[in-house]
Amino acid sequence: MILQAAGLAVLAALSPTALLIAAIYLGSARPRLTGLFYLAGALIMTVIMAVVVLLVLRSVGLNHPREHEPRYGLRLGLGVIAFIAGLVVAARRPKPPDPDKPMQGIMSKLVANPAPAMAFVVGVLVFTPGVTFVAAMQVIATAQASVEAVVTAALLVVIINVMLVWLPVVLYLLAPDATSRRLTAFNTWLRTHGHLLLTVGLLAAGAILIVNGALGLAAK
Numbered sequence: 001m002i003l004q005a006a007g008l009a010v011l012a013a014l015s016p017t018a019l020l021i022a023a024i025y026l027g028s029a030r031p032r033l034t035g036l037f038y039l040a041g042a043l044i045m046t047v048i049m050a051v052v053v054l055l056v057l058r059s060v061g062l063n064h065p066r067e068h069e070p071r072y073g074l075r076l077g078l079g080v081i082a083f084i085a086g087l088v089v090a091a092r093r094p095k096p097p098d099p100d101k102p103m104q105g106i107m108s109k110l111v112a113n114p115a116p117a118m119a120f121v122v123g124v125l126v127f128t129p130g131v132t133f134v135a136a137m138q139v140i141a142t143a144q145a146s147v148e149a150v151v152t153a154a155l156l157v158v159i160i161n162v163m164l165v166w167l168p169v170v171l172y173l174l175a176p177d178a179t180s181r182r183l184t185a186f187n188t189w190l191r192t193h194g195h196l197l198l199t200v201g202l203l204a205a206g207a208i209l210i211v212n213g214a215l216g217l218a219a220k
Contacts (some may be wrong), residue, residue, distance in 0.1 A: 001143040002153045008136035008208070009160035014201040016194030018042070018126050019164045021111055023183040026172050028114035035169045037116040041123020042162045049129045050137055050154050057141035069217060071142045076213025078138065082131040083206025090199045123165070132205040133161055 025034040062071045110122050140153045159166075172179040190197075 001139060001145055001149070002156065004212075005136045005139040005153050005157050006160060008132050008139065008205060009157040011201045011205040012130060012132035012136060013161050013163050014197055015126070015164060016190050016197055018162075019168070019190060020187055020194075021122060021126060022165050022168045023187045024111050025114050025119055026168060026183065027180060030114075030116065031172060031176070033116050034114050034119045035165075035172060038119040038123045039162070039165045039169050041120040041125075042127040042165045043123075043158070045124045045127040046129070046133075046158050046161050049133070050158055053129075053134055053137040054141045054150070054154060057138060062138075062142045072213045072216030074138060074142075074213075075135065075209050075216065078131055078135045079206045079209025079211075079213055081206070082135070082202050082209060085131065086199055086202030086206055089195070089202060092195075127162065132201070133157075135205065135209055136161075 022035065022038065025031065025038050028034050062074070110118060110125070136157045137154065140150055140157065143150065143153075145153075168179065168183060
């Protein structure tokens, strides 16, 4: 359970947007405070949604042996959604990166004037759960495991899901100059390859869930 959920959480964490915003905030006038507020928003949203998904799926009894087919059917459905989303992203032609605009669309307006309060809001918005995060929590919620094991696995998923926020923040607190240089260099690559990274993540998550769900249904 834990390994499977953690693997899906890693795919959920592969968010070029989350890392780009972290780099913007860590390069602002108040990098530590703004970065911490961004992290707080991301953590709160992730924890709330993890609890909601756990409670909802546990309340309908999908962790019970008799709910074998609905459990794997849901997993298969999430896989189909993720795979289709990956195909849609792959079909879209990304705009060439503008060196003067690290972000595009409405998010560029939200991060234009970095401030702690707005950083918190952006953290909440950016970490609104996607299919892969829900799938990771679904693996935990539908497992026949003890409460302790479920809580441990859920905490691990939360930590992994926001790793592209807490990791840059922690590194910046330890070594601000070196972290700023490396983030700037990495973000140049990320802005060029972020579209491909997102596509691969969605397609991989979709394929994994489709195979897992199909095998689970076939094994009944």
